[in-house]
Structure formats: C-alpha cells, structure tokens
Amino acid sequence: MHGTKATPYTRAEIAGLLPGSRLIPVSQQYLRYLAPGGYEHGLVRQVDLRDPMSQDTFRLVRGRLPAAPGEAVISAQRLDEQIRPGVTLLATEERRPLRVVGVALFAPTGPNPSVVVFPGSLPDSAFGPADPDQVTHSWLVDAPRPLSWPDVRRLNARGLVVASRAVADSASASKPQYDLKINGSSLPVLPWTGIALLQVVLAAGPAFAVGRRRRAREFALVAAQGGSPAQLRLIALADGLLFGVAGAMAGVAIGIAAVPLAAPGLELWSKTLVDSFSVPWISVTLVAVLGVVAGVLAALAPALGAGRTDAAAVLSGRRERRRDRAGRPLLGAVLVVAGLAATAASARHGVHWIAASALVTQLGLVALVPTLVRLVGGAAARLPLPLRFAVRDAVRNRGRTAPAVAAVMTTVVALTAIGIAWRASAVSPSPYLRDRPQGPAGSLWISAAGLTPQLWDRVRAAVLRELPAGVPLVEGRALATKAGVPLGVSLPEPVRSGNRPILFLDRGYGGLLAGDESLLRYVLGREDPEAVAALHAGKAVVLNPATVRKGRITANVTRQDAGPLDNPEPISLPAVGVPPTGQGWARAVVAPEVAEKLGYGTVTALLAVNPADYRMSPATADRITAAVEAITSHAVVRLETRRGPVDDSVALLVLAVAAAVLVLGMTFVATALAAVEARPDLETMAAVGAAPRTKRAVVAGQALVIALLGTTVGVLAGLPPGAAATRVRSSYEPLFVVRPDGVPVLVRAEPPALLLTIPWPLIALLVVGLPLLAALGGAVFTRSRLPLPRRRVT
Structure with missing residues (x-):
C-alpha cells in the first residue's frame, strides 16, 4: 500500500484508515553507493525482513538477515568478488556505512532491490523528494480481515494505492485461463505442433510394427477362431491407445512434478524468486490428448496390417503374402512442389510460415x-x-x-x-x-564509470606494470560534478534525413572528453598542431565540423546520480571543427581547465594505449585484463583487433x-x-x-x-x-549509427x-x-x- 499525495502518509494516518491493522513501513529509492569495486547505482530498500509479513518477498540463500541499523543484505544479482557478505558499502552523501551480512533472492513483483537495509540505516531524506512517477514510501499491512474490492475503492478515494491479496486471488480465479480461439497469437504454434506430431507418429510406428510382428501368432489364433479383420485392427489400435494414455499420463505427472523440483535451481540460475505456479489444466489436457492421438496414429499402420493377417500362413510358419505398397507418388510430388514453392515465399513472413511450408514438404516426401x-x-x-x-x-x-x-x-x-x-x-x-570497433586498430582501451580516483590509480599502475618503460597512457576524462558524480552530456546530432533513431559509439560519456594533446592525437589519428593550439586556447576540438555553429558548440548537461533528474543545463563552448583521420573515437575534446571554468569537475573515464606509441600483443592484453578484473568488475578492457566469426x-x-x-x-x-x-x-x-x-x-x-x-x-x-x-x-x-565524433558509419x-x-x-x-x-x-x-x-x- 502506498499513497499518492505530496507528503508521505504517517503511521497514525494509515492506522486510522485501517483500524486494528499491524503496519511495517517500506521505503525505497535508486541511490548511488560506494562498493570496493567502485560506485554502484541501484534500488535500495529499507524494511525489516525479519517480520513475518516480509517472508514471502524474499529467500535468504547465504549469511543472515539484518538485525540492527547499518546492516544489509544484497540481491543475488549483485553478488560478485567485490560485493559479498562482510563488505561495507557507503551510501548517500553522508557515506552511511552498510555492512553486508547476507545474500537473498527477491520476488519479481516489481523492480528487484539491489540492497535491503534494516530500518533506521538511512535517513528519510535519502528516500525523497523523489520522481513523482516513482513510489518511495509504502506499507505492508496485516489487516484483521481480508480487504475486499469495496475496501480498496474506499482507500483509493483517500489517495492510497492498495494491492489486496484477496482481491487479486478472486480476480485470477474468476478470469478464464485461456482463450481457445484460433487467432494470430496461436496460429504460429500450429506448424510446430504438426511437425512434432508427425515426428512422434513416424518414430513410434516401427515400434508398434515390431510388436505386431512378435504377436503375429496371437492375431492368427484370433482370426482362426472367427475374429474379423475389424476386430484384429481394434486389438492393434488398443495397443496404441493404451501406450498413448500411459505415456501421456506419465508425461503429465513427470512434467507437473518437475516444476517444483526444478524451481530452486531455476531461482539460483535467474537469481530471483520464481512465482508460485499453478497448473494450466486446459493446456495440460490438450497436450495429453495430443499424446494419446499420436499413440493411436502411430499404431494405425500396424493395425491395418494386423487386419490382413493370413492365419494359415502364420500358424504354418510360412511368410505372409503382403500387398506391394507403392505409396502415393503423384500426391507426394504435388505436395513437395507446393511445399518448396511455399518455402521460397515464406522467408518474407517469418519462421512460422517456413515451418508450415516444411511440414507440407515432409508430408509429400512421406508419400514418396x-x-x-x-x-x-x-x-x-x-x-x-x-x-x-x-x-x-x-x-x-x-x-x-x-x-x-x-x-x-x-x-x-x-x-x-x-x-x-x-x-x-x-x-x-x-x-x-x-x-x-570502438577504438583505433591495435589500441587497448579501458573504460569504466563509477570508479573512485584510488581505483583508477590502481588500474593505471597495473597497466603500466605490463607495458615497456616509456609507453604513455592516454587518459580521457568525463564531465562531472564537483563531488565527482558523472554527468550526462548531449552534443548536437549530425544532420540526417528521416526519423531514424541515432546510436553513438561513445561508451556513455556523451562523446565529450577532457584531456591533453595525447588524447587529441589518439582520437584524431594524427598530429595536428592547429588542433593542439585550439585545445590550449580553451576551445573545444569538435570532430564533426557540421555541428559547429558560428564558432561555438552547445551541449546539454544532465545529472545521472540518485537525485531527481534536473532539467538539461545548456553550456556553450568556443569550438573549432577538425575532421579526424579515419575514425575519431570522441565527438569533442576539451581541456580540463575549460570544464573547471564552467563550474564542473572531471573524472577519469578512459585509459588507452595509442597504437602509434605501442602495438599491444594479445598476450599482454590478456595479462592486463586479468590484472584489471582483479581490481574491479566495473571496467571494460578491450584490445581492438579484427573480430572473427562466432564459434x-x-x-x-x-x-x-x-x-x-x-x-x-x-x-x-x-x-x-x-x-x-x-x-x-x-x-x-x-x-x-x-x-x-x-x-x-x-x-x-x-x-x-x-x-x-x-x-x-x-x-x-x-x-x-x-x-x-x-x-x-x-x-x-x-x-x-554514428562514430563518437558524430560521423555516420x-x-x-x-x-x-x-x-x-x-x-x-x-x-x-x-x-x-x-x-x-x-x-x-x-x-x-x-x-x-x-x-x-x-x-x-x-
């Protein structure tokens, strides 16, 4: 239960609306917190998980539950080498310590929390003011009686949004499970069902034929005692019916029993709780009926053979005379031609039509x-x-x-x-x-968001240890607040026709990098004294000259931290357009001093080895990758080489x-x-x-x-x-798609x-x-x- 008014409801207000109820508060918000591997951004929830009302929302898989302020459990989706039980996280600007004491799986009833803390671990200011579309304050309510639909409407009129288990259960019980009409969503299932049925019938047919051959003497005795061909066929079809029913019932039982048995493993694999399952009896019945039909159809051809049993030949030990089966060559040829023509035309309509066409071809081949x-x-x-x-x-x-x-x-x-x-x-x-490619051929680059300066220093030292002495590291810095929170930067889009969406290969920092002439040489792919002079003069070097207007370029800056998104703040910079040599790998480069004059800070976002300075070998790149991964799991290390086909x-x-x-x-x-x-x-x-x-x-x-x-x-x-x-x-x-410099690729x-x-x-x-x-x-x-x-x- 949560409210829609501007200020959160108090416990007394909720208790007054639901007399006799027991309440526990739940607060949540997307927060930025510091982990040993760098800054994380995720949903932080504050609730007492020990309360019985919280038990169905999670399952503890490691450690224990928080029992005091300052303790937390993490979602299994966040568990890695850097975030695990025993680690302390730092949340909010006051850097409140949160010691991780356990790992849990959470129910997928909404956004899964990354961290769940004990009540009192974080101040109320950490959960508001929030985005109006995001719920940050709610309550778990144990009412004296189940809340009915009139109760929900009454509370809705008071500005509360209520989720009642009783109302949800009654609605799901009265709602029809499935719509059996053949519509556009069920049509794609038909060809695959037909292929599966054909496969089962043809695979089981020889087995029934073996059984009929082994029971040939029994069929001959029945025929010798006056059994008609129809009765012999019914006896053989009864085998198919019996095995079809037995197989279908066994399959249904095994399938239903396998779901709860597989649920724990599925939860560990998906790292989230699996919803309680209910058996869709209509679908299960249809599948069982299909299995019975397949058994009867598989026994049909042996049953026809049983109806033609030559009792005298079988009982005397002679070979039965059988009618030569020439198939249906004309019908088969027509179906094969029609199926191949339909296959050629079905590529425009999707794989379901291809499957239907292939089914027609297979039926023709069966006849041939x-x-x-x-x-x-x-x-x-x-x-x-x-x-x-x-x-x-x-x-x-x-x-x-x-x-x-x-x-x-x-x-x-x-x-x-x-x-x-x-x-x-x-x-x-x-x-x-x-x-x-996201860098010049032969370059090695390391990109990460949310690393602290100390972690970047460790990464830089690990890279330099693997490089020969004197090889420089190119550093690119992204725009940030004075506190070091990265900012989003939106540069002007290149001129294009139509309404097609645009994606930039800029790895999340908007294509605006701050750095010195080594960064400029890396993104330009050449030495350019005029561009270096412009950079030292405080101008932005823009690698797409078409976006420079009257000697300036305008960008929008937005916050990306835990607070509400600010309105984009435009900044205008003097700029010079310089086309790159080959590919640019940045849309604009400025000096760090320019960002400081505008009131912003910068944080490291990129380290790179320019192939003009050193050609990295794959073995060296592998050692650097292992060293960086041992420091943080947030960084991406990539050696730009030609990509081969997927194995x-x-x-x-x-x-x-x-x-x-x-x-x-x-x-x-x-x-x-x-x-x-x-x-x-x-x-x-x-x-x-x-x-x-x-x-x-x-x-x-x-x-x-x-x-x-x-x-x-x-x-x-x-x-x-x-x-x-x-x-x-x-x-x-x-x-x-455009390169980071804004040039279409x-x-x-x-x-x-x-x-x-x-x-x-x-x-x-x-x-x-x-x-x-x-x-x-x-x-x-x-x-x-x-x-x-x-x-x-x-």
Missing part, C-alpha cells in the same frame, strides 16, 4: 518414400551379398521400410535446417554495436548429439523389425552353409540402408527451409539478411557418419550364430 525405396532397389544388383539382401529386403517390405526411413528423414530435416540457420547467424556480421562448435555438437540419439534410436528399432522378419531367410542361409558372420553383415546392411536413405533425403529436404531461414528479416527497426534502411553457409561437418555426420555408425551398431549388437531351420511335423 515407398517409390524412392523401390527406385533404390534397382541399384542393388552389383552390391555384395549382405547389402544386396538388405536393399532387396527393404524393397520387398516397403510397408515396413517406408515409415522407418520417413522417421529418420523428418528428424534430419529439422536438424539440417537448424544447423544451416545457426551457422548463418554465426558467420554473418553482427548488427550489435559491441562487435564494432558455433558447441551448438553444432549439441545438434550432432541430438541427431545421433534420434537417428540411431529409430534405425535400431526398424532394424530389429527387419531382423525378425528376415529370420526365415537367415535360416535358409544357415542351411546352405553361410558363415556365422553373415548374419551380422546382413543386419548391418539393413541398418545402413534405412539410415542412409533417411539421412540423405532428410538433408536434401532440410536445405530449402534452412536457406529460407537465413532470408528472414529481423524485427529490429532501421538504425542510424552505418545507415541501415532494413536489417541485412544472413549469409548462407552450409555446416559441412554436420552434413557429413548426418549423411556419412550416422549411417556407418548405425551399421556398426547393428553388427556389434547382433548375435553371430545363424538360426537353425525349424523342423515342422506334417
């Missing part, structure tokens, strides 16, 4: 797979016996081979498309400013592991089914004297055929959606497309590595002893 398997059979004549047998067995049993190949194919399509899109994002130039080896490794698990798992299931059905042929081989290793070779060949067909078709089908994903335009707005009318690059290692793994690994696995995990022919009594 039996025809592709038959075409491959024509190339088996000159292959060795195990491979020739495997290819012809796959062609003869296309009803079993096609689903397995299609399952592998759909997985590889997704992995190929993701790999291409990821590699394109890694090798393409980054649009983010952090990857663009995407970890992402490709994850894709490779996923491909190995999924592709090999599906291949081994399909190979097990093929081995069961090939038993009569293996018995014949044993009868005519085939070597024991022949069985291993045959099973390895069956695994190789299934994996190689699936991965080859999948890679070819994954190339179009992956290429289309690289053409998708990002959602960020056109941007106008990038005018982006529209976001650039990514560079299409094929991840050849991933493609090689999919097309060559996984099929060979599948063949090796089939050979290793197969018993070499050939089955002996069964002797039947006639």
Whole structure:
C-alpha cells in the first residue's frame, strides 16, 4: 500500500484508515553507493525482513538477515568478488556505512532491490523528494480481515494505492485461463505442433510394427477362431491407445512434478524468486490428448496390417503374402512442389510460415518414400551379398521400410535446417554495436564509470606494470560534478534525413572528453598542431565540423546520480571543427581547465594505449585484463583487433548429439523389425552353409540402408527451409549509427539478411557418419550364430 499525495502518509494516518491493522513501513529509492569495486547505482530498500509479513518477498540463500541499523543484505544479482557478505558499502552523501551480512533472492513483483537495509540505516531524506512517477514510501499491512474490492475503492478515494491479496486471488480465479480461439497469437504454434506430431507418429510406428510382428501368432489364433479383420485392427489400435494414455499420463505427472523440483535451481540460475505456479489444466489436457492421438496414429499402420493377417500362413510358419505398397507418388510430388514453392515465399513472413511450408514438404516426401525405396532397389544388383539382401529386403517390405526411413528423414530435416540457420547467424556480421570497433586498430582501451580516483590509480599502475618503460597512457576524462558524480552530456546530432533513431559509439560519456594533446592525437589519428593550439586556447576540438555553429558548440548537461533528474543545463563552448583521420573515437575534446571554468569537475573515464606509441600483443592484453578484473568488475578492457566469426562448435555438437540419439534410436528399432522378419531367410542361409558372420553383415546392411536413405533425403529436404531461414528479416527497426565524433558509419534502411553457409561437418555426420555408425551398431549388437531351420511335423 502506498499513497499518492505530496507528503508521505504517517503511521497514525494509515492506522486510522485501517483500524486494528499491524503496519511495517517500506521505503525505497535508486541511490548511488560506494562498493570496493567502485560506485554502484541501484534500488535500495529499507524494511525489516525479519517480520513475518516480509517472508514471502524474499529467500535468504547465504549469511543472515539484518538485525540492527547499518546492516544489509544484497540481491543475488549483485553478488560478485567485490560485493559479498562482510563488505561495507557507503551510501548517500553522508557515506552511511552498510555492512553486508547476507545474500537473498527477491520476488519479481516489481523492480528487484539491489540492497535491503534494516530500518533506521538511512535517513528519510535519502528516500525523497523523489520522481513523482516513482513510489518511495509504502506499507505492508496485516489487516484483521481480508480487504475486499469495496475496501480498496474506499482507500483509493483517500489517495492510497492498495494491492489486496484477496482481491487479486478472486480476480485470477474468476478470469478464464485461456482463450481457445484460433487467432494470430496461436496460429504460429500450429506448424510446430504438426511437425512434432508427425515426428512422434513416424518414430513410434516401427515400434508398434515390431510388436505386431512378435504377436503375429496371437492375431492368427484370433482370426482362426472367427475374429474379423475389424476386430484384429481394434486389438492393434488398443495397443496404441493404451501406450498413448500411459505415456501421456506419465508425461503429465513427470512434467507437473518437475516444476517444483526444478524451481530452486531455476531461482539460483535467474537469481530471483520464481512465482508460485499453478497448473494450466486446459493446456495440460490438450497436450495429453495430443499424446494419446499420436499413440493411436502411430499404431494405425500396424493395425491395418494386423487386419490382413493370413492365419494359415502364420500358424504354418510360412511368410505372409503382403500387398506391394507403392505409396502415393503423384500426391507426394504435388505436395513437395507446393511445399518448396511455399518455402521460397515464406522467408518474407517469418519462421512460422517456413515451418508450415516444411511440414507440407515432409508430408509429400512421406508419400514418396515407398517409390524412392523401390527406385533404390534397382541399384542393388552389383552390391555384395549382405547389402544386396538388405536393399532387396527393404524393397520387398516397403510397408515396413517406408515409415522407418520417413522417421529418420523428418528428424534430419529439422536438424539440417537448424544447423544451416545457426551457422548463418554465426558467420554473418553482427548488427550489435559491441562487435564494432570502438577504438583505433591495435589500441587497448579501458573504460569504466563509477570508479573512485584510488581505483583508477590502481588500474593505471597495473597497466603500466605490463607495458615497456616509456609507453604513455592516454587518459580521457568525463564531465562531472564537483563531488565527482558523472554527468550526462548531449552534443548536437549530425544532420540526417528521416526519423531514424541515432546510436553513438561513445561508451556513455556523451562523446565529450577532457584531456591533453595525447588524447587529441589518439582520437584524431594524427598530429595536428592547429588542433593542439585550439585545445590550449580553451576551445573545444569538435570532430564533426557540421555541428559547429558560428564558432561555438552547445551541449546539454544532465545529472545521472540518485537525485531527481534536473532539467538539461545548456553550456556553450568556443569550438573549432577538425575532421579526424579515419575514425575519431570522441565527438569533442576539451581541456580540463575549460570544464573547471564552467563550474564542473572531471573524472577519469578512459585509459588507452595509442597504437602509434605501442602495438599491444594479445598476450599482454590478456595479462592486463586479468590484472584489471582483479581490481574491479566495473571496467571494460578491450584490445581492438579484427573480430572473427562466432564459434558455433558447441551448438553444432549439441545438434550432432541430438541427431545421433534420434537417428540411431529409430534405425535400431526398424532394424530389429527387419531382423525378425528376415529370420526365415537367415535360416535358409544357415542351411546352405553361410558363415556365422553373415548374419551380422546382413543386419548391418539393413541398418545402413534405412539410415542412409533417411539421412540423405532428410538433408536434401532440410536445405530449402534452412536457406529460407537465413532470408528472414529481423524485427529490429532501421538504425542510424554514428562514430563518437558524430560521423555516420552505418545507415541501415532494413536489417541485412544472413549469409548462407552450409555446416559441412554436420552434413557429413548426418549423411556419412550416422549411417556407418548405425551399421556398426547393428553388427556389434547382433548375435553371430545363424538360426537353425525349424523342423515342422506334417
């Protein structure tokens, strides 16, 4: 509860409005405080965390709670080497000491506090006067009864803003959880749901086929006793229904149980408390129904096969005659052409449309797979016996081979498309400013805001220890108050057309630096006696002459400390425009004496090594970086070198592991089914004297055929959606970027497309590595002893 009147409500006033209630005050404000690593700026809250009313707003993870004025806990987000339990922070202009005694996670009900102090640690003046839009004084209230909506309206009329738990709970209970209408926000989910459903159906189909094959004698007995084909199909579909229901219920139970178990780890990772969760039963039910539907659909093809069981053949031990399945080549070809055309056009509309187009292409390929398997059979004549047998067995049993190949194919399509899109994002130039040069090539610069002079002295000494004797350090100073609080400086913008936003590469100090001729030489990139003379004469050297008007330049100065933002204070300086050589790395340079004459101070904001004085090696830069990081975590150390592409080896490794698990798992299931059905042929081989290793070779060949067909078709089908994903335009707005000297370096009318690059290692793994690994696995995990022919009594 907090008030909206000009002066804070007193405890007596709040107690009079809520008789019988217990109150504890809460005050908060964004304050600047000094830590061992430099000045910090964050939300400081003053409240008694030991009170039971505060318990649901935080969780202590280290140390203890504040118990006396001058003690504080810090947010886990602020915990580092410089700010930790045992450290003393100094807050407000009076430098009130705040000893850190613990670390806590805070609930994300609003801005998370950086520091929470015990009541009485800071004076009331530290929390006001504040920005009118910011709440600094509030109360936690334990009322005798829950506050109803009429109570909230009554208090609102008195100028209080009230958050009632009872009102919030009743509102959330009466509000419908989800809108089931198909609208623009739910449409993007549909193609991904369709792809997932297709993947599950094709992956589970061979497993149900194996089960139907192992239960062939049971189906034959049912048929021999008068069971109709429809009844046989219902028995097989019941398997899919049973496993679908069991899998869906197990998945729902595991998913619901995993959330509270994962919550503590998620809190430590996000460094904030996780809201109490409620089960969205509508969504959970829809997912469970989708799982049941997937189980039934996966069992559909085996159920159709069960309905055609030849009871006489099965019971007599003969091979069943099966109808040749040619697929739907015409329908498949039409869907493939339509899907490829839609993929080419969908790049303009986003990845969801690409996914929908890829789904159409995959459905067409599923219909074409039996025809592709038959075409491959024509190339088996000159292959060795195990491979020739495997290819012809796959062609003869296309009803079993096609689903397995299609399952592998759909997985590889997704992995190929993701790999291409990821590699394109890694090798393409980054649009983010952090990857663009922010200093002359070969220079090392150190930038930081909020460091004390003592810390800057330590940083300077650490850098000089790593440099050869006589190498100078360039120092750039930013405008500040007399007390050393940095100020914001807004210099005139360069002339531009249109309404595009502008970003400056000036690292936060407005592009105005104070320094001597060494700084001027650093930003100009050359020796310039006229510019040095102007600097000594008290003029601002402006590196964008277009912003100089009548020999002067005007800038706006604003405060950035804890107090309310002042109105911008304009300052006018005599100036001379001097264009830089190459890139300037500052928009204006003045002498420190000029800032003093204007009533301002200066603080160090930049240390740099000019490449004209010393070419820094990467090893030296690494040592300097380690030394500076040991002093403060606030500083940024960077050696300006040419940036290479982002290392995407970890992402490709994850894709490779996923491909190995999924592709090999599906291949081994399909190979097990093929081995069961090939038993009569293996018995014949044993009868005519085939070597024991022949069985291993045959099973390895069956695994190789299934994996190689699936991965080859999948890679070819994954190339179009992956290429289309690289053409998708990002959602960020056109941007106008200028150097710190105000000279434009990038005018982006529209976001650039990514560079299409094929991840050849991933493609090689999919097309060559996984099929060979599948063949090796089939050979290793197969018993070499050939089955002996069964002797039947006639």
